[in-house]
Amino acid sequence: MKEQLHNIRHSLAHLLAAAVLELYPDTKNTIGPAIDDGFYYDFEFSSPISDKELPKIEKKMREILKTWKGFTSEEKTPAEASTHFAHNPYKVELIEEIVNKGECITFYTSGKFTDLCRGGHVEDTKEISADAFKLDRVAGAYWRGDEKNKMLTRIYGLAFETKEELDAFIIQREEAKKRDHKVIGPQMKLFTISSLIGPGLPLMQPRGMIIRKEIEDYLWKMHSKKGYHRVWTPHIAKVELYETSGHAAKFGDELFRVQGKEDSFILKPMNCPHHMQIFADNQFSYRDMPLRYFEPATVYRDEKSGQLGGLTRVRSITQDDGHLFCTTEQIGEEIKTIVSIIKEFYTTMGLINGYWVRLSLRGDDKTKYLGSDEVWEKAEGALTKVCEEEKLPYKPAKDEAAFYGPKLDFMFKDAIGREWQLATVQCDFNLPERFDLSFTNNEGKKERPVVIHRAISGSLERFMGVMIEHFAGNFPVWLSPVQVSIVPVRENHNDLAKEIANMLKEKDIRVEVLDENDSLGKRINHAKASKVPYVIVLGDKEQTAGVLTIEKRDGTKIVDIIKDDFLNQILEKINSKSLDL
RNA sequence: GCCGUUGUAGCUUAGUGGUAAAGCACGAUAUUGGUAAUAUCGAGACCGUGGGUCCAAUUCCCACCAACGGCUCCA
Numbered sequence: 001m002k003e004q005l006h007n008i009r010h011s012l013a014h015l016l017a018a019a020v021l022e023l024y025p026d027t028k029n030t031i032g033p034a035i036d037d038g039f040y041y042d043f044e045f046s047s048p049i050s051d052k053e054l055p056k057i058e059k060k061m062r063e064i065l066k067t068w069k070g071f072t073s074e075e076k077t078p079a080e081a082s083t084h085f086a087h088n089p090y091k092v093e094l095i096e097e098i099v100n101k102g103e104c105i106t107f108y109t110s111g112k113f114t115d116l117c118r119g120g121h122v123e124d125t126k127e128i129s130a131d132a133f134k135l136d137r138v139a140g141a142y143w144r145g146d147e148k149n150k151m152l153t154r155i156y157g158l159a160f161e162t163k164e165e166l167d168a169f170i171i172q173r174e175e176a177k178k179r180d181h182k183v184i185g186p187q188m189k190l191f192t193i194s195s196l197i198g199p200g201l202p203l204m205q206p207r208g209m210i211i212r213k214e215i216e217d218y219l220w221k222m223h224s225k226k227g228y229h230r231v232w233t234p235h236i237a238k239v240e241l242y243e244t245s246g247h248a249a250k251f252g253d254e255l256f257r258v259q260g261k262e263d264s265f266i267l268k269p270m271n272c273p274h275h276m277q278i279f280a281d282n283q284f285s286y287r288d289m290p291l292r293y294f295e296p297a298t299v300y301r302d303e304k305s306g307q308l309g310g311l312t313r314v315r316s317i318t319q320d321d322g323h324l325f326c327t328t329e330q331i332g333e334e335i336k337t338i339v340s341i342i343k344e345f346y347t348t349m350g351l352i353n354g355y356w357v358r359l360s361l362r363g364d365d366k367t368k369y370l371g372s373d374e375v376w377e378k379a380e381g382a383l384t385k386v387c388e389e390e391k392l393p394y395k396p397a398k399d400e401a402a403f404y405g406p407k408l409d410f411m412f413k414d415a416i417g418r419e420w421q422l423a424t425v426q427c428d429f430n431l432p433e434r435f436d437l438s439f440t441n442n443e444g445k446k447e448r449p450v451v452i453h454r455a456i457s458g459s460l461e462r463f464m465g466v467m468i469e470h471f472a473g474n475f476p477v478w479l480s481p482v483q484v485s486i487v488p489v490r491e492n493h494n495d496l497a498k499e500i501a502n503m504l505k506e507k508d509i510r511v512e513v514l515d516e517n518d519s520l521g522k523r524i525n526h527a528k529a530s531k532v533p534y535v536i537v538l539g540d541k542e543q544t545a546g547v548l549t550i551e552k553r554d555g556t557k558i559v560d561i562i563k564d565d566f567l568n569q570i571l572e573k574i575n576s577k578s579l580d581l
Numbered sequence: 582g583c584c585g586u587u588g589u590a591g592c593u594u595a596g597u598g599g600u601a602a603a604g605c606a607c608g609a610u611a612u613u614g615g616u617a618a619u620a621u622c623g624a625g626a627c628c629g630u631g632g633g634u635c636c637a638a639u640u641c642c643c644a645c646c647a648a649c650g651g652c653u654c655c656a
Binding site for chain 1 (some may be wrong): 582584617649653
């Protein structure tokens with residue numbers, strides 16, 4: 001953010017606090033920083049307010065703004081500062097913190113309003129344009145971002161240097177909303193959510209299932225080439241499994257419990273412990289390593305109701321899960337293979353531009369982690385080496401590793417610039433220990449394997465949500481639920497339409513014939529509205545000449561193309577999983 | 582889970598203290614139409630659920646459920 005814009009936004013946060021305190025004098029103001037699209041300020045109101053009161057507060061802000069000129073600062077002693085804010089425990093807490101850090105306490109004043117602040121304001125309040133900000137919404141926010149603390153009322157405002165920029169931002173936000181997967185998904189009949197089935201439990205419609213199955217098949221095809229074996233594991237397991245794995249303790253009340261007649265089960269929150277049991281059933285030698293299991297499996301987690309939403313946050317999560325069992329020496333080679341799959345997959349999906357990788361490493365406090373120094377060093381070394389050799393845009397993150405091992409997380413940017421953490425590769429020294437897994441090494445002794453967890457798409461639900469928004473519903477040909485719509489001009493062209501449709505179906509192209517009793521314009525419009533990549537209009541002209549007229553989704557037309565030429569073209573697009581029409 | 586908003590037909594929405602309106606979608610009939618929606622008719626809603634106030638509640642109040650925007654968590 002430019003310094004000037006930051007100063008405007010931060011000054012507006014002060015203005016918001018001034019207006020709120022004037023209108024609701026017994027309110028306690030806490031903190032108010034500048035953020036990406038404006039500013040916010042957190043308050044403790046004596047009685048809750050709703051967004052209906054924002055226009056009133058906004059009006060007061062504009063009134064006060066006229067009386068303000070600039071900001072004056074003043075250094076205070078801890079005693080002076082605490083006396084000034086005696087009625088406000090939040091400010092007192094902040095003052096104590098500043099004192100403990102040995103920093104100076106400064107007050108900034110504009111008009112009648114004084115706030116504890118470390119600065120960053122406009123020189124002159126004339127720099128703030130009264131029509132380039134707007135209070136946006138109210139939300140709850142925990143004091144200091146900690147769930148254990150009291151919830152405050154946060155007021156968000158949008159702010160820019162000019163009214164034009166503000167308007168543009170609001171329009172852009174509305175546009176982004178139009179590609180929201182929660183809107184497009186049900187509209188295009190890709191998925192649906194039934195309140196009778198339950199929150200966070202989306203259902204796949206036939207059209208959505210086509211996309212999901214294509215993605216799943218593609219993933220499996222890549223894995224099978226790299227020596228993975230497909231496995232399947234049941235959806236429930238005894239409580240003891242998760243007590244052994246440690247997940248019972250880690251997931252706690254996020255586990256769904258299933259009560260049988262005699263035994264009590266858990267609906268699986270992850271597949272790892274199950275895959276451990278598949279490995280444990282064998283007596284492997286170092287010659288068998290590595291072993292690679294793959295299973296797109298649905299797991300269930302009882303997420304808090306407030307954090308569910310659309311496909312990106314659900315209770316039934318289908319991970320494209322896989323577990324590898326290998327020696328410490330093999331970690332590097334295996335990670336390299338996984339990275340190549342990730343790169344190929346995200347290139348195909350059109351998400352590879354602007355991605356980056358977080359390399360999560362152990363922190364200084366080694367007591368927090370499981371596994372010997374030697375194994376950690378080998379694993380971290382192997383991960384770093386892969387990042388270097390594969391020239392990944394990676395950022396090492398010390399202290400970010402899981403207690404059981406270091407990992408790589410892949411962050412991707414979608415078409416409108418939002419970032420998603422999707423693929424992940426994690427080393428695990430914990431589970432092999434807990435399940436006492438071993439293989440026989442070349443000295444005939446038992447050795448502990450390393451487990452690598454990996455997911456390419458992350459979860460099929462979240463990934464599909466991201467894809468819907470990334471493409472705004474305009475899927476590449478190979479993913480489109482309907483690839484070709486055929487629109488016969490008159491009834492006497494229906495037979496020809498069916499003939500062409502059959503020719504395409506022979507090659508497994510997904511085709512629909514729109515021959516219902518509607519006007520031509522309406523049927524074409526219907527095909528376009530459903531975002532079908534190719535629309536074939538068949539009439540006398542085509543029948544006589546034996547050619548096709550095709551309109552692509554982007555509006556371009558192919559006129560008089562030979563049937564076989566079109567067939568070859570579309571097959572080429574599908575087989576190459578091309579992003580182009 | 583917490584703070585705030587919302588909940589009317591399959592979808593998008595209007596509206597009212599006296600049980601409700603429209604567009605799209607759906608069905609029927611006519612129309613055989615060459616690229617942004619042919620016409621007419623029809624069917625479809627215990628106004629999210631349960632309580633309360635009132636002669637009377639979809640409308641006001643309370644609780645619950647669900648969705649959305651945040652916070653906190655997370656694939």
